Amino acid sequence: MNPENLSLSERVALLQGSLRETPVVELAAEGIRLHAKLEHANPFGSLKDRPAFWILKSAVESGEVTERTTLIESSSGNFANAMASYCRLLGLEFIPVIDPNIAGSNEAFLQRMCKRVVKVQERDETGGFLKTRLRKVQELCKELEDTFWPNQYGNPKVAEAHYRYTGEEICRVFKQLDYVFVGVSTGGTIAGVSQRLKERFPSVKVIAVDAEGSVIFGGPPKKRHIPGIGASVRAELVDRALIDEVVNVPEVETVRACRELLYQHGLLVGGSSGSCYAAVKRYLPRMRSLSAPPQVLFLCADKGGPYLDTVFNDPWCARLEQ
Numbered sequence: 001m002n003p004e005n006l007s008l009s010e011r012v013a014l015l016q017g018s019l020r021e022t023p024v025v026e027l028a029a030e031g032i033r034l035h036a037k038l039e040h041a042n043p044f045g046s047l048k049d050r051p052a053f054w055i056l057k058s059a060v061e062s063g064e065v066t067e068r069t070t071l072i073e074s075s076s077g078n079f080a081n082a083m084a085s086y087c088r089l090l091g092l093e094f095i096p097v098i099d100p101n102i103a104g105s106n107e108a109f110l111q112r113m114c115k116r117v118v119k120v121q122e123r124d125e126t127g128g129f130l131k132t133r134l135r136k137v138q139e140l141c142k143e144l145e146d147t148f149w150p151n152q153y154g155n156p157k158v159a160e161a162h163y164r165y166t167g168e169e170i171c172r173v174f175k176q177l178d179y180v181f182v183g184v185s186t187g188g189t190i191a192g193v194s195q196r197l198k199e200r201f202p203s204v205k206v207i208a209v210d211a212e213g214s215v216i217f218g219g220p221p222k223k224r225h226i227p228g229i230g231a232s233v234r235a236e237l238v239d240r241a242l243i244d245e246v247v248n249v250p251e252v253e254t255v256r257a258c259r260e261l262l263y264q265h266g267l268l269v270g271g272s273s274g275s276c277y278a279a280v281k282r283y284l285p286r287m288r289s290l291s292a293p294p295q296v297l298f299l300c301a302d303k304g305g306p307y308l309d310t311v312f313n314d315p316w317c318a319r320l321e322q
């Protein structure tokens, strides 16, 4: 079968099989049964593959995206990588709008996958780049013909993808689950996962993990350096999440936790995974003692490779502590 001869919807249907179940591994821990779900096993390396595919599939089915559509999205990380990869496989044009904080390896990847990459340079009124990136997306959508903005910050399909895939898979693996720790940025992951898990395990506690300096849950804004977790603006998908508690993790703790995951557990994973692990450790004294050790899960959203120049780089980390 030659994919070139297939229609766009037929090519999308073929790609559905790319979303395979990601592994859950158990880590040694005292007093709890600790599990990590390894989302870097997704086809393009992160948990964002699921919503990227799901948004594309829905938009092709509804006719909002055709062979002639250009997709445009603000992302300096995993969502852009996922969208760029799926669009490339489907023969669609995708323009990622990125900013100077992007990891070098991600930028190089996007440059290879996309004909055009737009990089904003000006900080917005919050001191970050998110609002500038979003304004650039709107500009490009007006300027070009036949465009589609996936809107990873507010598209309910993002939560639906995590409900159907990430949440559903967790339900298949566990008979009982007491705590789940999920890193938050747009809130799409925690929205979908929490909705599905609360149906299956009504007493599960959902812990949102945020970065110190992020404004999502109302803390004071502060410059942050580790991508993937936290935000300078609260996205509307956060309101769909069923959250029991929030743990804010300082970046120095994230770094330590990433290294502990690597050197003690053999997991080379990214910043938000370290934040979730650090949050588990912070929360440990408050986990209720049951007759059996509680079943605890945290999500590892991406792999550690793109963080070698930051979280796993000693001089970079030393500057964080100053």
Ligand SMILES: Cc1ncc(COP(=O)(O)O)c(C=O)c1O
Pocket (backbone or CB within 6 Å): 046, 048, 077, 078, 079, 183, 184, 185, 186, 187, 188, 189, 190, 227, 228, 229, 270, 271, 272, 273, 301, 302
């Ligand atoms: C590495 C990583 N972890 C966690 C998240 C948070 O996911 P969400 O945006 O669904 O809240 C993201 C989002 O980009 C991410 O890239």
